[in-house]
Every structure is written in structure tokens, then in C-alpha cells.
Amino acid sequence: MNSRIVVIPTKRAHSNHAEVARSIGVDIIAGRYAEGTRVPGDAELTAMFGVSRPVLRESVKTLVAKGLLTTKARVGTVVRERAAWNMFDADVLAWHLDAGIDKRFLNDLAEIRLAVEPRAAVLAAARHSEEDIAEIRRSMERMRLEASDSVGFADADLALHVAVARASGNLFMRSIGHVIEAALRASFLLSAPVEPEDRDTVLLWHQKIVDAIAAGDAETASEAMVYVIHNGMRRHEGTVIETATGEALPLADTGE
Numbered sequence: 001m002n003s004r005i006v007v008i009p010t011k012r013a014h015s016n017h018a019e020v021a022r023s024i025g026v027d028i029i030a031g032r033y034a035e036g037t038r039v040p041g042d043a044e045l046t047a048m049f050g051v052s053r054p055v056l057r058e059s060v061k062t063l064v065a066k067g068l069l070t071t072k073a074r075v076g077t078v079v080r081e082r083a084a085w086n087m088f089d090a091d092v093l094a095w096h097l098d099a100g101i102d103k104r105f106l107n108d109l110a111e112i113r114l115a116v117e118p119r120a121a122v123l124a125a126a127r128h129s130e131e132d133i134a135e136i137r138r139s140m141e142r143m144r145l146e147a148s149d150s151v152g153f154a155d156a157d158l159a160l161h162v163a164v165a166r167a168s169g170n171l172f173m174r175s176i177g178h179v180i181e182a183a184l185r186a187s188f189l190l191s192a193p194v195e196p197e198d199r200d201t202v203l204l205w206h207q208k209i210v211d212a213i214a215a216g217d218a219e220t221a222s223e224a225m226v227y228v229i230h231n232g233m234r235r236h237e238g239t240v241i242e243t244a245t246g247e248a249l250p251l252a253d254t255g256e
Helices: 016-029 042-049 053-065 090-099 103-127 130-145 151-167 171-179 181-190 196-215 218-237
Strands: 069-072 076-079 240-242 248-250
Touching: 016 042, 016 053, 016 090, 042 053, 053 069, 090 181, 103 151, 103 171, 103 181, 103 196, 103 218, 130 151, 130 196, 151 171, 151 181, 151 196, 171 181, 181 218, 196 218
Parallel strands: none
Antiparallel strands: 069 076, 240 248
């Protein structure tokens, strides 16, 4: 289904049924269980994971609730089409990072960001508090201090975007920001502006967002946010990664 580009392991589950759900979920997202096919039966899965049938059934219920599986009488448990997956579920997003994200995932993420973040910047320009501006500026300063290809730079970038969503005063926008934090962080790590010219451009346009929100300039804040997201997509195009086998590959295009 997907060509692996980078794997970002997430925290392991704390219960047996949650860990089984995570393992099956990662296998589905990675394409080891294809859409429309049946997963192995109860006997095979209980033996595979060394768990009881009640634990396995609870795991399947979890995956059904998240849109990855469906159970059909006389058919069994079947993998649902990708369009049915709940991409705003924190576990489903985390499992994508475990399975390996590709160009389609990054493009889908950028598109939802373009639908939400420019508007969040507009609202932040009108509704921000002094505390909001202080937090946004602290994140901007952290970006300037951190090396472009460091985790610290990606975390500071993430903190700035989450702070803008918070400053919008819209609870839905704040919630979306928190839900997709892990995916955003992975995206920022992959699009790190390693070249000095790229770094200067990234810092310049993030500063434009900060200044426009502080000045109450909604139009400029929105335009700068759009530019930042598109610029990140451009840098993804040139990303070269290393697979689990150590092979160097360009950012994969699934062709879908």
C-alpha cells in the first residue's frame, strides 16, 4: 500500500489488548493486511500474540471503533478501506508513524493544515491575549536558537503552530492542533531547512506570522501561514530518507 519513508516509534501500549490492537493496526496501515481482506482468525491471532480470546476480541472492538476493521457474519473480520479510517484518532496517527509515513500522508496532512491553520492565524490576529503573543514569540526565539536539523527546532516550530491555534480562541482548532501534534512533529523533522538559505526563509516567514498576529493584521497572518505550509511541502519533495534496511530513497510517491 505505502512505500516506507521514515519510521518514528511511538510509546508502547500499557495493556495487552491495547498492544495487540496497536500491532494489528500497524500491520493494516503498513499494508501487511490489505484493504478488503480478512485478518487471520481468532485461533491464529491468539496463538500469535499469546493472549486470551477475550483480550483479542477487545482489541478487535478497538480497531472496529477506529474504522480499521469491520466484522461480518459468515465472513469474518475484514480490513476496511483507507477512507473509513479515523485519521483524527491519536492511536491511528501514531500507528502511521510506526508503520512509516509516505508522500500521500504528508500531502493529506498539508491539505488539512491549509484548511485550518490560515483561518486560525486570522482569528489569532483578532483574539490573541498578551500571554498568547508571549508564547508565540518564545517559540519563535527557540527556533532561532536551535540547529535547523535538530529535534529542538522541530519542537519549537510545533510549539509555535500549536500556540497560534490556541490564540485563535476556537476550541475545535485547538483540539485539532493537539490531536495531530505527533504527525506535525514528524513532518517538521522531515522538512528541516538544512540549507542556510532555506533556514533564513523559514525563520523569515514564521516571523511574519508572529508579527502579523501581534499587529492584528489578519490578512498578512493568513498569507504567511499559507506560505509556510507550502514551503514545507516543497522541502518534502527533496527529502532523502533511509529505510529500515539502510537503503537511501527519495520521498516515496505512492502513485495514488
